[in-house]
């Protein structure tokens with residue numbers, strides 16, 4: 001849309017990397033091939049910071065994307081990481097621990113480079129799980145344990161709302177007294193000034209093109225906004241209305 | 250023990266506030282009465298920062314502890330919060346969101362006052378859930394969602410290790426691809442320099458007296474330390490060996 005501040009924006013935001021009972025990224029194969037193929041991507045820059053074994057993680061991604069025709073390079077392998085980002089054809093940030101991932105992005109000072117490469121230059125960005133959390137405004141709605149302390153919870157802000165990946169419905173038979181996922185996100189929504197949260201169940205994804213954000217996968221997504229009951233939206237919904245709303249604020 | 254740096258230390262660290270199917274704090278009534286009664290406590294200073302409704306939360310605690318013979322005052326009610334801590338007979342920090350709680354302790358600058366009152370002056374400290382998380386070295390092993398950003402994850406350090414409250418065993422039938430609790434704590438143990446983690450199942454608690462830390466409740470607790478398999482310890486175990494180990498480092 002011509003009204004978009006980021007008409008070139010192209011994001012594939014996966015709730016999760018693996019969907020029972022398939023292998024790594026297998027369930028999303030069609031989406032990924034379409035998404036990267038559309039921009040004639042041959043080589044993907046992979047960001048492995050969410051796990052500690054950067055090379056092992058990069059090898060795993062190579063084994064998955066290689067047979068689909070994509071070369072993979074690990075960002076950890078480059079001495080000049082900003083330069084690597086600035087010349088990337090596409091960026092994929094994988095899951096693991098969101099705090100460790102975001103701290104890595106801050107430690108290597110690549111947040112601005114990634115943001116500019118994706119929003120201004122329009123290279124495709126793919127994230128899964130923690131890689132989806134860091135693509136949003138902030139990591140306030142990660143499910144991960146805070147095993148390291150990043151300098152901020154503010155993230156890449158490729159979209160101006162938050163996402164909760166791996167959304168899990170409340171088990172009505174549970175006697176466990178920890179908060180349910182719904183309670184956690186509603187507590188977040190009580191904090192003044194926070195953006196809405198799109199909760200993606202496993203197997204769901206958002207495909208963002210400019211100011212459109214289409215829900216894909218089999219399951220409905222939930223939108224949490226302020227004190228309102230979370231509202232359910234079917235596959236095919238364009239969450240682009242959030243871009244309009246958040247721009248207007 | 251004369252070798253303890255904190256011979257006066259008295260802590261009652263509950264995994265959770267409510268145990269199915271009982272009411273608020275009901276399952277721990279005997280432990281709480283004994284613990285506070287031993288120091289002839291008449292009045293408890295309650296810290297309600299883990300939830301947003303400070304007065305409502307304090308009223309709930311009053312309704313629970315009042316009938317057992319304890320007066321309750323909410324820390325939010327005092328203009329001079331350090332003074333309130335310094336004159337408290339006993340302190341209770343309740344559960345809710347650990348990040349919100351710790352941020353509140355930093356915002357009101359009461360961490361040092363609480364630490365000194367408990368460790369140096371020996372007044373009884375009771376924590377449940379998030380209130381147990383903040384009593385330990387840090388909140389790195391909270392289960393909560395990071396809905397606000399505290400200036401640090403370092404906490405009261407009343408004990409030099411971490412606790413994971415509400416510990417939940419892995420459901421072997423789950424197809425959900427988010428990390429299990431065990432995986433999360435093991436990821437934390439891979440971070441260099443972190444202390445061991447005592448995982449307390451619901452209904453479990455640690456009663457700390459000087460350099461002794463006795464496991465109470467019905468269930469075994471798990472100790473996570475480095476790369477080792479988590480080790481299970483029965484009720485009655487004295488985790489005081491952790492004080493010795495961590496002092497020696």
Ligand SMILES: [Ca+2]
Pocket residue numbers: 095096097098129130144428
């Ligand atoms: Ca994760």
Ligand SMILES: [Ca+2]
Pocket residue numbers: 179344345346347378379393
């Ligand atoms: Ca909690």
